[in-house]
Amino acid sequence: MRPAPDQPRGSRQRSLLLGRGTWGEVSRIGDILRTETVGGALLLVAAVVALVWANTPWRDAYHGLSAVRVGPHGLHLDLSLAQWAADGLLAVFFFVAGLELKREFVAGDLRDPRRAVLPVLAAVGGMIGPAVIYVAVNSGAGGALAGWAVPTATDIAFAVAVLGVISTHLPAALRTFLLTLAVVDDLLGITIIGLFYTDDVHLAPLALMLVPLTLFGVLTHRQVRAWWALLPLAVATWALMHESGVHATIAGVLLGFAVPVRRRQDGSGCELAQRFERRWRPISAGVAVPVFAFFAAGVTVIGDGPLSARLTNSVTLGVVAALVVGKTVGVLGSTWLVQRFTSARLAAELSWWDVFGISILAGMGFTVSLLIGELAFGAGTERDAEAKAGILLGSLISAVLASIVLRIRDAHYRRVQKIEELDLDEDGIPDVYQAGDPRR
Structure with a gap:
């Protein structure tokens, strides 16, 4: 068989940066992104409604609700509706993220360390870059430094919604990179919440939480599907985590990690994980995240003082600079360092301009960023409002810039997409993903 175009003679052993991956992985990610596109549209609507309502004469009704x-x-558990959205509904979001993370690193393409290193390092760089810039902007602002982690997250639903709006035809490799980057980003975000934004930990409920969590894991490993057996254990795990003082959304990640994803020899091992993901992802993307966005995005920017003063404080400027510049530099720089210090090289059909566009798009922080802002400054405080304004403004700027950069290459993306969809033998699997195809 001839060497593929992106694997010249004598360099077969060299790994690719942003390679296509397997057809199974690409197909699954395509299904996920279609769900996230709808969720992103709902998220955008919810955020706009909240922002508009919070800046009308009826803003008191919004804050009262x-x-x-x-x-x-x-x-x-007598919580406000905003707290239920942040602590309760987002646990569903993190449950799905936990399932996705475990699948990626245990049964997906990222179980290969050579494939995992890029999204992991890109996510780490995409966390360090924004944090450094935020701290630099707020170095003399005292308590504002508590928000250093606010701009470190990437919101996949918002990013995918932007791709849908601009109608760009991203190649499979870029779509996969964006999703896996955001998934690893979620893990880093929840780790930051657990390590840096947990004040008082009560050990008794934290220890008791392990009982329903363990039972949940035992039942799922036995392929038990009955909701009346699993749901009470999940709720008990969440409630005890909430009582312990550790943010309750971490319970969602642990429950996701407890579900088996590796297929057994009889072929039944990962069926339950797939079932949970199919059932809960639409609820997460279509209900949990939009409702949280509705209660979290309603920042009042029209008030007694001038608008310019509300948008030029150090917290807002720090978040905007961190999302727009820090994320881009962090993700792009980490990707460049991987190819600079390893034998890996960029796939032939992609250029560094494409990585630049995706790096800018990664600056769309929303769900986890809003959550960290509330934990860092306290929900409803002045600095929390400043952080929210920065998140909204920074995400908007990132969306516009990414749209411009990626649209420039859309004609090339269309040509790559045609190759990736070509199925001459009509077996349901595009030829480019089959070993015998010379274009692979």
Whole structure:
């Protein structure tokens, strides 16, 4: 068989940066991104409604709705609607993220360390870059430094929604890179929350939490599907995590990690994980995240002071600079360093301009960024509002810049897409993903 165009003679052993991956992985990611596109549209609508409402004469009604408390007082779960959205609904989001992370690194393409190193290092760089810039801008601002982690997250739903709006035809490798980057980003974000934004930890409920979590893991490994057995254990795990003082959304990640994803010899091992992901991803993307966005994005920027003063404070400017510049430099720089100090090289059909565009798009922080902002500064505080303004403005600038950069290459993306969709033998698998195809 002839060497492929992106694997010249004598360099077969060299790994590719942003290679296509396997057809199974590409097909699965395509399904995920279609769900996230719809979720991103709902997220955008929810954020716009909240932002507009919070800046009208009826803003008190919006803030009053957010403050309505429901839940059993005796169990310390009499939370406001905004808290239920942040602590409860986002646990669903992180449950799906936990499933996705485990699948990627245990049963997906990223179980190969050579494939995993790029999105992991890009996500780490995409966390360090924004943090450094935010700290530099706020070095003399005292308590503002608590928000150093606000601009470190990438929101995949928002990013995919932008791709849908601009109608760009990203190659499979770039779509896969964006999703895996965002998934690793979520893991780093929840790690930051657990390590840096947990004040008082109560060990007794934290230890008790392990009981329902372990039972949940045992049942899922036995392929138990009954909701009446699994859901109470999941709720108990979440409630005890909340009572322990550790942010309750971490329970969602642990529950996702507890579900088996590796296929057994009889072929049944990962069926439950797939079932959970198919059932809960639409709920996460279509309900949990948009509702959280509705309660979190309603920052009032029209008030007694001038608008310029509200948008030029150090927290807002730090978040904007970190998302727009820090994310781009962090992701792009990490990718360049991987190819500079390893034998890996960029896939033939891609250029560094494409990596530049995706790096800018990674600056769209929203869901996890808003959550970290509330934890860092306190929900409803002045600095929390400043951080939210920075997140919204920085994400908007990143979206516009990424749209311009990626649209420039859209004609090339269309040609690559035609190759990736070509199926001459009509077996349902594009020829480029089959070993015998010379274009692979």
